[in-house]
Amino acid sequence: MKIGILALQGAFAEHGRMLEKLGIQHFQIRRREDLLQGHDGIIIPGGESTVMAKLLRELRLLGPIKEEIENGMPVFGTCAGLILLASRIRNEEAYGFGTMDIAARRNAYGRQLGSFQAYADFGGGGKIEMTFIRAPYIEEAGTEVEVLAVVDGNIVAARQGNQLVTAFHPELTENLAVHRYFCNMAS
Numbered sequence: 133m134k135i136g137i138l139a140l141q142g143a144f145a146e147h148g149r150m151l152e153k154l155g156i157q158h159f160q161i162r163r164r165e166d167l168l169q170g171h172d173g174i175i176i177p178g179g180e181s182t183v184m185a186k187l188l189r190e191l192r193l194l195g196p197i198k199e200e201i202e203n204g205m206p207v208f209g210t211c212a213g214l215i216l217l218a219s220r221i222r223n224e225e226a227y228g229f230g231t232m233d234i235a236a237r238r239n240a241y242g243r244q245l246g247s248f249q250a251y252a253d254f255g256g257g258g259k260i261e262m263t264f265i266r267a268p269y270i271e272e273a274g275t276e277v278e279v280l281a282v283v284d285g286n287i288v289a290a291r292q293g294n295q296l297v298t299a300f301h302p303e304l305t306e307n308l309a310v311h312r313y314f315c316n317m318a319s
């Protein structure tokens with residue numbers, strides 16, 4: 133199994149570190165040609181979703197990756213990655229892949245809570261540490277969407293078929309549960 137990590141901006145290196153701990157091969161996606169490498173899944177990291185969307189367009193990566201997702205390629209978006217996968221963004225026009233039937237609210241926790249930790253259940257597998265950094269949450273989820281984690285009444289992890297999203301950053305903790313979950317989706 134081999135996972136491509138979108139490496140235009142943001143916390144991509146940390147995802148590589150998690151996959152290494154799981155013994156999973158990975159490579160960085162920086163240009164269109166990188167997609168020619170066979171891969172079983174794609175990770176869209178956290179960072180700044182507006183910047184990432186702009187780079188995705190400039191590098192002509194948005195269309196090809198969107199097409200892969202629509203054709204069933206497993207994808208895991210964290211934080212900004214969640215925003216890019218959402219079909220709706222509260223108070224804004226969606227500007228990413230828009231493949232997942234969710235409405236995301238950006239910077240949803242206010243300035244004073246720009247960054248915080250929480251412990252909550254992930255997918256019925258037990259509580260894990262969740263690190264939020266100017267994070268979004270999911271305000272609405274379509275009928276095909278399975279809710280995997282809720283913090284303070286807000287959806288912070290969900291799955292729709294081949295698409296997994298978390299509002300938090302599992303790659304910034306030592307807990308491998310979410311990456312392991314995604315690798316199971318991709319295998």
Ligand code: GLN
Nearest residue numbers: 178179180181211212266
């Ligand atoms: N606030 C960022 C955005 O709107 C996301 C933050 C993150 O990925 N840690 O894109």
